[in-house]
Amino acid sequence: MAQFLKEEIRKRIIKSAIKEFSEKGYDRSSIKSIAKGADISVGNLYRYFENKEDLLREVIEPVFGELAQMINAENILSDMDYKGYIYNKLNRFLDLYIANKSIFFVVIDGCKGTKMGNIIDSFTDMLADNIQKLISKFNIGDLINVWGFSRALAVAVIQGTISILRDSSDEDVKANFFQYISFLMNDFDQRLEKI
Structure with missing residues (x-):
């Protein structure tokens, strides 16, 4: 009891x-x-x-631990249908966001200056790693700085996502987000070949 x-x-x-x-x-x-x-x-x-920061970590870690597992890049190359794989992950991300919206905004808006303050950068790096692995799938030889290119794309995805999450109603967030991602991914492999 x-x-x-x-x-x-x-x-x-x-x-x-x-x-x-x-x-x-x-x-x-x-x-x-x-x-x-x-x-x-x-x-x-x-x-x-122990203190307020310990409480912040307890609030954030369950949700962002699950998000880190979703972003993990290990399976991105195992499936030839990379778009289906990515859209599946993104749909799971949006479900996680909708269920934990206030926690997402605690991280987005309010963790600076804490041990959790670099969480957005950490997720940007994880996403950049995914993008780099995806790019390597297409054997693009002329791309000089694959990591720099991948990180720039990851920043665009993360910042665009934050903007969409902030500006969309719960009813519209999935449609707006998938429209944005579709725009970024449309003919991704063909555009890489033109670099």
Whole structure:
């Protein structure tokens, strides 16, 4: 019974932290407000989390751990239908985003200055690795700096995605996102050959 209560309190703290970080950003959020939102004392909150940054990590890691697994490039070359593979991954990404929208915006808008502050750069590098592996699938010999080119494309995808997530309603986000990705990927292999 006691373990159930501890888990319930932990969930309330995380829920309150998500709300606080979403509304105020990490910098302006306070442990006192998070504890109040969880209906516990500040001292009790510190029994569960060492500090505010530890709480931020707990909020972010489950969602972004799953996202990191999705971005993992290991299977991109195993399937000849790379577009189908990519669209499947992107659809899973959007489902994850819709289910965890507030956590995504905590990361996008409010982690600077924390240990989690470089998470967007980390995901950009992972995506660039995927793009580099995809480019190598087409044996493009004339591309001088494949990593630089891949990272530039990854930045475009990440920043474009953030813009779409920020500016689209929940009803329109998938259509807008897939329109953007389709534009970027249309004849990708043929355009690579022209470089």
